[in-house]
Structures are given as structure tokens and as C-alpha cells.
Amino acid sequence: MLLFWIVIRQLAEIEAMATSKKVITREEWEKKLNDVKIRKEDMNKLVMNFLVTEGYVEAAEKFRMESGTEPDIDLATITDRMAVKKAVQCGNVEDAIEKVNDLNPEILDTNPQLFFHLQQQRLIELIRNGKVEEALEFAQEELAPRGEENQSFLEELERTVALLAFEDVSNCPVGELLDIQQRLKTASEVNAAILTSQSHEKDPKLPSLLKMLIWAQNQLDEKAAYPRINDLSKAMLEDPAV
Amino acid sequence: MSAATNDTTITTATATATNNGEDLGRYFLERSRLSSARGPCDMDEDEEAPTELNTINSSGGFLVVSPDKLSVKYTNVNLHGHDVGVVQANRPAPEKRIVYYFEIFVKDAGAKGQIAIGFTSEHFKMRRQPGWEANSCGYHGDDGLLYRGQGKGETFGPTYTSGDRVGGGINYASQEFFFTKNGAVVGTAYKEMKIPLFPTIAVHSQNEEVHVNFGQKPFAFDEFEVQERMKLQMTIEKMSLPTNVSHGIVRSYLLHYGYEDTLHSFDMATKSTVPPIYVAQENGFDEHDILYALSQRKILRQLIRNGDIDAALGKLREWYPQIVQDDKSAICFLLHCQKFIELVRVGALEEAVKYGRMELAKFFELPGFEDLVKDCVALLAYQRPQESSVGYLLEEAQREVVADTVNSMIMSTNPNLKDSQGFLHSYLERLLRQLTACCLERRSLNGDQGEAFHLHRVLNTAGLS
Structure with missing residues (x-):
């Protein structure tokens, strides 16, 4: 019995220790926030980085004029990159491959996986358009040799060719290949590869910083109760629950 | 009226x-x-790091520090546990960063190879091995054990001797000590003390000679910081964001500052993408x-x-x-x-x-x-x-x-x-201030140790650091 009480007391102590968080009132927190200096030009750069990386070339041009912020990449290259991306999104994969090679032939040469995915997308488009013979020929001549080099390519190829086996593809197990999402996936892969080839980061910084905010708030939760921003899209401080 | x-x-x-x-x-x-x-934006970048050994506060009589203050030799004959040759760095390990690290090269393991590398508090007893006293930690060459002021060593890593490069570091993000041998991590241990700690080396038998490298020369092991940053970034990237929240924040920024032309181009572009992005409706701000x-x-x-x-x-x-x-x-x-x-x-x-x-x-x-x-x-x-x-x-x-x-x-x-x-303040500014304040507050609750967040630095380097 005595042991029981000792254990209970110890548990209570542990709990007290665990919950004894520092409480920071809204007033104190706002004072801390006011001490933080964020430079306007840094925020402008962050916005420019987003526009450029996401490929909003006209907006980036306008933003350069309206804010005087210099983009960290040649804006002309965005137009080319977006043309490639759009071609894939619209299913003109041959056109996209040509455009990538015009831009920089090394991109596909050094990136067999990307090249395979583009070719696979081309095959998907042929099947979508009911060009069965052409699709088979393309699969055997262009894709099969690549599959021999790489086991995962071969599996992908088999999965894609399986589309031909179904009369009603909308209801078959590999039907998702015909989905718009597949095009978008391929498009964003080629987009990232072009950015990397231009020694630019493939993702914009803003979403990572927003994730970092969520993470930093979670981390601080362990030690303190303070006003949080729960809804990022409203950026409003919410009082700590005490 | x-x-x-x-x-x-x-x-x-x-x-x-x-x-x-x-x-x-x-x-x-x-x-x-x-x-x-x-x-006053990036104040804590000025924190000074150790550059050489402190010759004033070393255990004089047992060891000799070279004129360049970067190597030590045990010159006595050891008789007991209170005639260790200990020397600290001239400054404590800087704290406002993600990792601190230094290395030693064992030139000569001497008679018994009783060499140690570690960290000690400012008022450490300068005749004892790091790890033998409270508020210190040491990785010892003769037994490969880690000592953390508990009187007894813990199984830790291999022994080390003449010709080995051994490193000691503090990972402020995880609040751990870590040690390396010839470029590979040997192990880590939780760091309970939040006080300033001095890089410390000790020699304790005849002819033992050790060179220290505070970063003047390339380290045998230099990937730790990179790896730590990658790990952190991967953790952060796993957080999930509401759909198109970035678009909404950019849009409100353009509105806030009256960048109207940019806004129109942005709106046109987001509506014509596949699939279109309807920012205002989705975020409902x-x-x-x-x-x-x-x-x-x-x-x-x-x-x-x-x-x-x-x-x-x-x-x-x-x-x-x-x-x-x-x-x-x-x-x-x-x-x-x-x-x-x-x-x-x-x-x-x-x-x-x-x-x-x-x-x-x-x-x-x-x-x-x-x-x-x-x-x-x-x-x-x-x-x-x-x-x-x-x-x-x-x-x-x-x-x-x-x-x-x-x-x-x-x-x-x-x-x-x-x-x-x-x-x-625009939404973007509010969010960035919140992020900065959270990182600063967490650091201050961590005994002022670890890295702060600086937007400026993030913008000028790859990734988040």
C-alpha cells in the first residue's frame, strides 16, 4: 500500500513537471513580436522567389517594376520553362521533349528517370487517343530497351501497357494513369529538372517557411503557452489556452 | 442634426x-x-569561437603548451589521479548555432595513452580528467569510455591512440554531445548542463602529445552540420499546409502594399493554370x-x-x-x-x-x-x-x-x-515575425543555446538555413 502511494506521488510530480510550462501573455508576446525586425526588401525577395519558381512570369515582371526587386533568375527562362510545363499538361509530350532539348540537351541526357517518365507519358497519350498500333510500336521500340536497363522502368512500362488490355479504361486498376494528375506529376517533374539545371532551387521558399512556422510553434508548445497563429491564411494571434 | x-x-x-x-x-x-x-539585425553572428589553448588557466607543471598554443605535451611522471595535464580553449564553445565542433590529433600516445577530449565548465579543477568532475564530459583514449561527472565511465566507443584524429562536438539542436574518431561518429550523449562549456583536452602519461584544431585546418569530419540541417529540413518538410495557402499569402501581400499590376497578373495566371487556383475563395480571408x-x-x-x-x-x-x-x-x-x-x-x-x-x-x-x-x-x-x-x-x-x-x-x-x-503589417510579415519570435523564445528556454531564425540568411542560402 505504501508503495502504491509513493508511485502515485511520483506520477503526480512527473505530471506537474511536464505541465509546468512557461505562460506568455498576449501583451508580453506582442512586445516580443514588435522587437522582431523583418526587412521589407527581404519580404519582397521572398515574394519574387515564389513568383519566379512557380512560373508566374508576367507577375514577376510587374513585381520587378512595382517593387524594384530583382528576380534571382533570368525571366526569359521562365517563359521557356512554363511552355514545357504547359505542353506536358496539355498532353503534347513530343513537343515538350523537343522544347527541353532546345533549352538544354543535358537535362534529359543526365536524367534517365525523367526521360523515361516523359516517354511513358507519351505512351499514355497515345493510348488515350486510341492509337493502339502506334502505342505498341512506341512501347516496343522506345520504352522496352530502357526497361531492360532498369527494373523499376520495366514495371512502370508493364503497368502502362496494361491500359491496352481493358475496354473500359475508366474502370480498370491502372486507370489512374489516364488521370489529369499523372500529367501534372510529370509536368512538375520536368519543371523541377529545368530549375535544377538553371542552378535554382526547385521549390519556392515561402511554403517551406510556412511549414517551419508550424514546426516552430509545435516545438515551442512543449515549453510554453503563448499566443499562436493557428490559421495561416488569416495570420491572427489566438490567445493561449491556460 | x-x-x-x-x-x-x-x-x-x-x-x-x-x-x-x-x-x-x-x-x-x-x-x-x-x-x-x-x-541591429544579425547580432548573434558575432559570437566568438575558441581559437587557441588557454595557457594561463592550464595545469602548469604537468604539461607544456607549444608557443602557437595549439598543442600540448605531458612532461611529468604521473603518480595519481590529481596530476592530470588539462588545458581548456581560450573561449567557451559558441552556443547560438546549430553545432559546435573541434578536433585533436594524437601525435604520441606516450607511456599509457591516457588522453581525453571533452568539455568542461569555466571553474573546472585543472588537475582532473574531463568527465571525472561534475559539469564536465570527456571521451577517454585508453578505455574508450565516456565520463560525465558520475565517477564511472560508460561504454561508448573504441579506444584511440597515436595517429588518430578525434573530435568533440555539441549539437545544440538536440542538446547532445557527440564524439568522432577518424571522421566517423562514435556516439552521442545527452547534455544536461546548460552552462558555457570550454573545449578541453587532457594528457596524463609521459610523452603524450596532442595537437588541437579549432577549425584553422580542415576537419577529418565535416559533414555533421550538413547532416543535421538536412535532418531538420526533412522534419519541417513533413508538416502539411492547407492547399494554396502560399498563394493566398502572396496575394494578400500584393494587396496590402498596393502592388496592383502584379496582383492582376497573378490573378490572371492563377486562374488559367491547370487546375485553376482560386485563392480568395479557398482561404476566405x-x-x-x-x-x-x-x-x-x-x-x-x-x-x-x-x-x-x-x-x-x-x-x-x-x-x-x-x-x-x-x-x-x-x-x-x-x-x-x-x-x-x-x-x-x-x-x-x-x-x-x-x-x-x-x-x-x-x-x-x-x-x-x-x-x-x-x-x-x-x-x-x-x-x-x-x-x-x-x-x-x-x-x-x-x-x-x-x-x-x-x-x-x-x-x-x-x-x-x-x-x-x-x-x-501584412499577413506575410505577421507570419514571419511569429516564426522569428517562436525560434528566439525556444532558444531562450533552452538556456540561450541553438540557432536563431534569420529571414535574411534563409534568402541568401539554399534550403532553410
Whole structure:
């Protein structure tokens, strides 16, 4: 019995220790926030980085004029990159491959996986358009040799060719290949590869910083109760629950 | 309601607005001064790291420190546990970073190889091995054990001897010690002490000789920091965001600052992508506050950015007379300064002098104003003012400061303002301030150890660090 009480007391102590968080009132927190200096030009750069990386070339041009912020990449290259991306999104994969090679032939040469995915997308488009013979020929001549080099390519190829086996593809197990999402996936892969080839980061910084905010708030939760921003899209401080 | 009462109401309202406006103008003036060229932004980068061994506080008599203060040799014959040759670095390990690390090279393991590398507190007993006393930690060469002030060693890693490179480090992110041998991590241990710790080495048998490397030379092991950053980044990237939240924040930023042309291009583009991104609807933020007077704010921003201050003042007098009616207000002051700067920019110095006498002289001696006015006038002293210490005034950023202040002043005149503080900071700025404050607060609760967040640094390097 005595042991029981000792254990209970110890548990209570542990709990007290665990919950004894520092409480920071809204007033104190706002004072801390006011001490933080964020430079306007840094925020402008962050916005420019987003526009450029996401490929909003006209907006980036306008933003350069309206804010005087210099983009960290040649804006002309965005137009080319977006043309490639759009071609894939619209299913003109041959056109996209040509455009990538015009831009920089090394991109596909050094990136067999990307090249395979583009070719696979081309095959998907042929099947979508009911060009069965052409699709088979393309699969055997262009894709099969690549599959021999790489086991995962071969599996992908088999999965894609399986589309031909179904009369009603909308209801078959590999039907998702015909989905718009597949095009978008391929498009964003080629987009990232072009950015990397231009020694630019493939993702914009803003979403990572927003994730970092969520993470930093979670981390601080362990030690303190303070006003949080729960809804990022409203950026409003919410009082700590005490 | 009689005409008389009506008039009074208006006068009172204007008076209040002017007062608020004055405070607001001041607020932006002060803020811009703080973040200008000499602003205290990245203070903790100055923390000094150890560079050499501390010869004053070493256990003299048992060891000899070389003249370059980077190697030690045990010169005595050890008899007991209180004649260890211990030496600390000249400074404690810097704390406001993600990782600190240093290395030793065992030149000669001597008679018994009783060498140790570790960290000790400032008042460590300088005749004992690191790890034998409280508030210290040491990885010992003769037994490969880790000692953490508990009197007994813990199984840790391999032994080390002549020819080995051994490293000791602190990972502030995880609050751990870590040790390496010949370029590979041997192990880690939780660091309970939050006090400043000095890199420490010890020798304890005849002819033992050790060289220390505080980063003057490349380390045998240098990937730790990179790996730590990658790990952190991967953890962060796993957080999930609401769909298109970034688009919404960018959009509200463009609205807030009146970048109207950019906004239109952005809206057009997001609607025509596959699939289209409908920002406003999805995030449902209340746009009324930041939509207020958008095109007027845009026009004023353009005028200021083009250096056409006269036209900007003219428009303000026409559209928002309440903002500029007090000629001694902070906003008028900023605009007059900018006009002066623009005159200097185009080389119209005589006109600048005349303008300065007429419009700026009254601001001399006024607290809060004299700092900027002096810098402005100082522009006249240089043949090439761009290259002078006040050259920052001629940069684009200064125009942006004035444009941003005017922008906020106009937003504050919105009679239907929902969020009374909304015009002070854009959503983006609020989020970034919250992020910075969270990181700083967490560090201060961690005994002031670890890295702070600096947007500026993130923007100038790859990834998040």
C-alpha cells in the first residue's frame, strides 16, 4: 500500500513537471513580436522567389517594376520553362521533349528517370487517343530497351501497357494513369529538372517557411503557452489556452 | 442634426485621425531607421569561437603548451589521479548555432595513452580528467569510455591512440554531445548542463602529445552540420499546409502594399493554370481592409518610386488632405527628405540646398527627426554620395520606405477598418515575425543555446538555413 502511494506521488510530480510550462501573455508576446525586425526588401525577395519558381512570369515582371526587386533568375527562362510545363499538361509530350532539348540537351541526357517518365507519358497519350498500333510500336521500340536497363522502368512500362488490355479504361486498376494528375506529376517533374539545371532551387521558399512556422510553434508548445497563429491564411494571434 | 453639430463631429474625427496618423507616421519613420543600413539585425553572428589553448588557466607543471598554443605535451611522471595535464580553449564553445565542433590529433600516445577530449565548465579543477568532475564530459583514449561527472565511465566507443584524429562536438539542436574518431561518429550523449562549456583536452602519461584544431585546418569530419540541417529540413518538410495557402499569402501581400499590376497578373495566371487556383475563395480571408483605396495607393507608390515627390504630394493633398495637413508631421518629413534626396540624385544641388532650407531646416533639433535630416544633408558633402556612408539614402529601398509609409497612412484612413492593426503589417510579415519570435523564445528556454531564425540568411542560402 505504501508503495502504491509513493508511485502515485511520483506520477503526480512527473505530471506537474511536464505541465509546468512557461505562460506568455498576449501583451508580453506582442512586445516580443514588435522587437522582431523583418526587412521589407527581404519580404519582397521572398515574394519574387515564389513568383519566379512557380512560373508566374508576367507577375514577376510587374513585381520587378512595382517593387524594384530583382528576380534571382533570368525571366526569359521562365517563359521557356512554363511552355514545357504547359505542353506536358496539355498532353503534347513530343513537343515538350523537343522544347527541353532546345533549352538544354543535358537535362534529359543526365536524367534517365525523367526521360523515361516523359516517354511513358507519351505512351499514355497515345493510348488515350486510341492509337493502339502506334502505342505498341512506341512501347516496343522506345520504352522496352530502357526497361531492360532498369527494373523499376520495366514495371512502370508493364503497368502502362496494361491500359491496352481493358475496354473500359475508366474502370480498370491502372486507370489512374489516364488521370489529369499523372500529367501534372510529370509536368512538375520536368519543371523541377529545368530549375535544377538553371542552378535554382526547385521549390519556392515561402511554403517551406510556412511549414517551419508550424514546426516552430509545435516545438515551442512543449515549453510554453503563448499566443499562436493557428490559421495561416488569416495570420491572427489566438490567445493561449491556460 | 443641425449643421453646427455635424461640423463639430467632422472636426473631432479629423483631429483624431491626424493624431493617429502622426503616431503612425512616427512609427514607420522609427522602424525604417532601425532597419536601415546599420540596423541591429544579425547580432548573434558575432559570437566568438575558441581559437587557441588557454595557457594561463592550464595545469602548469604537468604539461607544456607549444608557443602557437595549439598543442600540448605531458612532461611529468604521473603518480595519481590529481596530476592530470588539462588545458581548456581560450573561449567557451559558441552556443547560438546549430553545432559546435573541434578536433585533436594524437601525435604520441606516450607511456599509457591516457588522453581525453571533452568539455568542461569555466571553474573546472585543472588537475582532473574531463568527465571525472561534475559539469564536465570527456571521451577517454585508453578505455574508450565516456565520463560525465558520475565517477564511472560508460561504454561508448573504441579506444584511440597515436595517429588518430578525434573530435568533440555539441549539437545544440538536440542538446547532445557527440564524439568522432577518424571522421566517423562514435556516439552521442545527452547534455544536461546548460552552462558555457570550454573545449578541453587532457594528457596524463609521459610523452603524450596532442595537437588541437579549432577549425584553422580542415576537419577529418565535416559533414555533421550538413547532416543535421538536412535532418531538420526533412522534419519541417513533413508538416502539411492547407492547399494554396502560399498563394493566398502572396496575394494578400500584393494587396496590402498596393502592388496592383502584379496582383492582376497573378490573378490572371492563377486562374488559367491547370487546375485553376482560386485563392480568395479557398482561404476566405477578409479582403475589405486591404482592398481599400487600392488604385490610389498604387498610383502614389508609382510616383514615389519614380522619384516624382511633388506629384505624390499633390495627389495626397487632393485625395487625403488629412494625412499631409500638418507640415511638421513624420509623413511630410519623409516626403520632404525624399524630395531632397531626389534632387541630389539628379545633381540639382543648388535646388536641393534651397529646398532643404525651406522644408528641412525646421526638422533639425526635433527628436526622432534629426537623425535622418542630418544624413540627408550629409549627402551634399560628397562628390560621389552613392559611395559615402549615407549612400543608402540613394538606394531603391529608401523610396520603398517612403512609399510603404504613405501606403499604410492611406490604409489607416479607411473608415470601415475591421482590424485596427491590420494596416501595420501584412499577413506575410505577421507570419514571419511569429516564426522569428517562436525560434528566439525556444532558444531562450533552452538556456540561450541553438540557432536563431534569420529571414535574411534563409534568402541568401539554399534550403532553410
